[in-house]
Amino acid sequence: MDKFYTITELTREFGVSTRTLRFYEDEGLINPERRGRTRLFRPADRRLIQEILRGRRIGFTIAEIREIIKVYKDPPGEMGQLEMLMQKVSEKREDLRQKRRDIEETLAELDNVEEACLTRLAEIGVGT
């Protein structure tokens, strides 16, 4: 066992470029092992990449994603830092809830756009 993935396997699975995964490594988000110079991605790396991409899709910056990841690896030991972190979590939560509202509203708007299209299509269709 002890399965690992090559970089291209993962690029194919997730639809990103090798450059992107190397960039994430440079930024300290993932730390694949090496055999010689070649990167070996473990399942844990793969899961991490999933998380990174999810964060990316909802508009987190690399820095923000890095912070979230850090908590798992290395939960801070100082009270002050913990409190700061929880503060940030609160903010993120509010941020995400706002985004969710934005999405709901925009989905509703897309319905309107579609309606408008259909109406217009019907208008045109009658004339032909």
Added chain:
Amino acid sequence: MDKFYTITELTREFGVSTRTLRFYEDEGLINPERRGRTRLFRPADRRLIQEILRGRRIGFTIAEIREIIKVYKDPPGEMGQLEMLMQKVSEKREDLRQKRRDIEETLAELDNVEEACLTRLAEIGVGT
């Protein structure tokens, strides 16, 4: 009546800079009237800005926002264009639904992060 807003009123309300609003005008997203050179924003402009910012928050590009806005002002007259538009609407919808899923998952994860923080705080607290 016939209320209008100055640019700074709106920057204050929405927390953006004047440069940003001018940028949106340059990009053709809004079209405030002028008295001399000074921009006069009507309620309709204000609502448009709200829409733009909402689109921005969920990660639409300026070009995408412009397209959505255009449909209201000027619904396309050609069938081909209408169908293309509806295609795009479908894609956006899928995109937004994916984002909504991402948000739900990330919110759940933030709960975990918070848990971890609280646990850690408790551990530290006992020692003091």
Added chain:
DNA sequence: GAGAAAATTGACTTATACGTAAAAGTCAAT
């Protein structure tokens, strides 16, 4: 109608998140 405050413009700069090109290394199979 003078001076302060606000608004405009254009040119330049910035940050993020990669893209791209070049040159060399890796490795398995022939």
Added chain:
DNA sequence: ATTGACTTTTACGTATAAGTCAATTTTCTC
């Protein structure tokens, strides 16, 4: 030993979405 497919590193390039700055107007306020 060579081929071919893939990978690595380094370095520079690019698009998006504004921000910054400085030099003018323009508009309020008294």
